[in-house]
Amino acid sequence: MHQTFTMLFVAFILYLQAYSLFVDHALADKLEDEVKIEVLHMPENCTRKSKKGDMLNAHYDGLLEKDGSKFYCSRTDNKGHPKWFVLGVGQVIKGLDIGMDGMCAGEKRRLTIPPSLAFGKEGKENVPPNATVIFEVELYTVTRGPRSIESFKEIDLDKDRSLSKHEVREYMKKEFEKGGNKRDASFYDVIVADVFHKSDHNGDGFITAKEYNVYDHDEL
Ligand SMILES: [Ca+2]
Ligand SMILES: [Ca+2]
Numbered sequence: 106m107h108q109t110f111t112m113l114f115v116a117f118i119l120y121l122q123a124y125s126l127f128v129d130h131a132l133a134d135k136l137e138d139e140v141k142i143e144v145l146h147m148p149e150n151c152t153r154k155s156k157k158g159d160m161l162n163a164h165y166d167g168l169l170e171k172d173g174s175k176f177y178c179s180r181t182d183n184k185g186h187p188k189w190f191v192l193g194v195g196q197v198i199k200g201l202d203i204g205m206d207g208m209c210a211g212e213k214r215r216l217t218i219p220p221s222l223a224f225g226k227e228g229k230e231n232v233p234p235n236a237t238v239i240f241e242v243e244l245y246t247v248t249r250g251p252r253s254i255e256s257f258k259e260i261d262l263d264k265d266r267s268l269s270k271h272e273v274r275e276y277m278k279k280e281f282e283k284g285g286n287k288r289d290a291s292f293y294d295v296i297v298a299d300v301f302h303k304s305d306h307n308g309d310g311f312i313t314a315k316e317y318n319v320y321d322h323d324e325l
Contacts, residue, residue, distance in 0.1 A: 167239070213243045
């Protein structure tokens with residue numbers, strides 16, 4: 106009789122522990138899925154806010170929350186060129202896709218991103234496992250996404266249903282210079298090379314509609 110009671114009691118304690126683990130876990134999950142967004146600078150004029158599918162051009166610094174050490178800086182890496190990427194399609198870590206939504210050109214934000222939305226359990230290069238990271242981002246331009254059928258047609262000047270380097274370059278130039286920002290030729294060389302590296306899967310120097318719609322997962 107006494108033994109049965111003990112066993113029941115132990116079972117009850119185990120149940121409570123399991124329950125609290127579950128509750129803690131559920132709470133932790135909820136907290137983990139949030140990106141903390143702090144606006145550091147907001148420009149006076151904001152004509153267009155970023156949304157999924159837009160092409161963004163931004164500089165960012167990545168820091169570890171625990172000690173503030175910097176693991177990435179687009180101003181020194183990537184030859185100092187601002188990073189460009191398509192928002193909301195997994196080209197960057199999830200935390201940046203979430204944290205850079207609804208942002209204006211000229212705006213600066215500090216994003217605190219939990220590991221589940223950053224580099225996860227494994228970490229990456231200079232980022233240790235399970236690290237919360239902070240990104241300080243400065244957004245330069247927001248342009249309409251390059252990955253819609255409309256933009257494909259717009260880029261494809263000669264209407265042969267494939268994009269040449271010349272066509273991509275002209276399109277980028279037109280989009281980037283809408284806001285009156287002049288860029289030197291090397292700026293476009295880098296972008297065009299990057300676009301073809303990511304999208305011209307068979308390496309024939311042209312991007313077909315099919316190649317155009319494939320998103321590569323590129324963490325940074
Ligand atoms: Ca073409
Ligand atoms: Ca191709």
